[in-house]
Amino acid sequence: MDRSGSYKRGYPVVVFPDGNPWGAEERLPRFVVIKIPGIPVGTFSKYINEWRRLNPITGEIEVLQRRRWQIRWADLPQSARNKLASQGELTIRAGGYSGPADYSWSQIKQYFRNLETGLDETEEL
């Protein structure tokens, strides 16, 4: 069965500005929120792009996977997984933000994998 159109664990779904009032179902058990205060929506938008290609036979754009990027959920630090499972959110420090955080982007970016290249994220936000 082709599940290329389905979301998989670790796919970022949407990106919203700081303070977004999440809906009743946009939380555990199905979803968690990763907060990166102060980073513009546009900077993070690449993580919700679909992995697409031009079909050489049909000439149409087709979706290979719902997302080009996936968070390697099973490889996250145990403390991160525990907090996500219990509280449903994680705060990441990046850019000029100096407030409370669970991790820095430098610590966590390695768990963001580009499915097309197979490489983990190395860029700063």
Add this chain to the structure above:
Amino acid sequence: MATTNTRTIKTSGGDYTSLSAWEAGRQGNLVTSDYIEVAECYSMSDTTLCTINGWTTDATRYIKIYTPASERHAGIYSTSKYRMEGANRRLYIAGASDVWIQGLQVYQSSVTDSTGAIEITLGTTVGRIKVEACILRGISNADNTHTGIQATSGGAASTLTVWNNIVYDFLGTYGIGIRNKPANFTTYAYNNTVVDCGFGCFYVDAGSMVPINNIGQGTSSEGNYFGSFSSNATNISEDASSPDVAFRNLAVTFNSEVGDDFHLGSGDTAAKDAGTSDPGAGLFSDDMDGDTRAGAWDIGADEYVAVVTGNPWYAYAQQ
């Protein structure tokens, strides 16, 4: 009988804050679960692209995305109602065979993208897609192909049924209102009003379109109507392209075309009472903003309703 699951899309206080998030949260095999999944959309600007993919549906277990009556537009694009706005495909149906879209506003505002406001790209999946009472708005001064509603691909005998929609301002060099692109699709277009599309209002690359009671207006380089049409009746074109000879070269009078109000004007003589009654064989009996159609139907998305002004006369019975 399938169970209906309704979830709300609101800026706050609802189940989801975007249609895209709803799609991610509710996607699944509706046939095995015996569900109808409904997204009920409330006033907001939804700027997140929504791709519908990864679903299994059938004719009785399907997806419905709609605005309830209290949240529905009144036939004119409104920023106080639910709307999808931004660049690229706003609503992209790529992996669900049965989707019903009702009462949405979609504004495809890209000046560079070659995409549709609502686009159906199902590959080899047979589609049964319905789009009803939506307002689909494009943008001027774009050179690329962009469309209001486009069937791009689907399995054999796929259908797109569109009725009571207003589609306008897809003014790019290759701008199209309603498009049937692949041979596997047949588009049934009833009582739509399509205005100011640079390439064509009703455009058929391959396959077929069955148009009845539609309005095509404005200057389209390939004609308001282009391609292969069948079982057509009472379709108005402002140019000479209508498949219905008697309805060519007719200018429809709207309330305010410059104001994007495409309700029929009181002085219209082209569309009022000139249509085919019940073209969809019971599919619908109202217009784009819920007014009942009766008698001889008007052509286009709006059924003219006279506005009573001044003091009505009362009759008194003296005892």
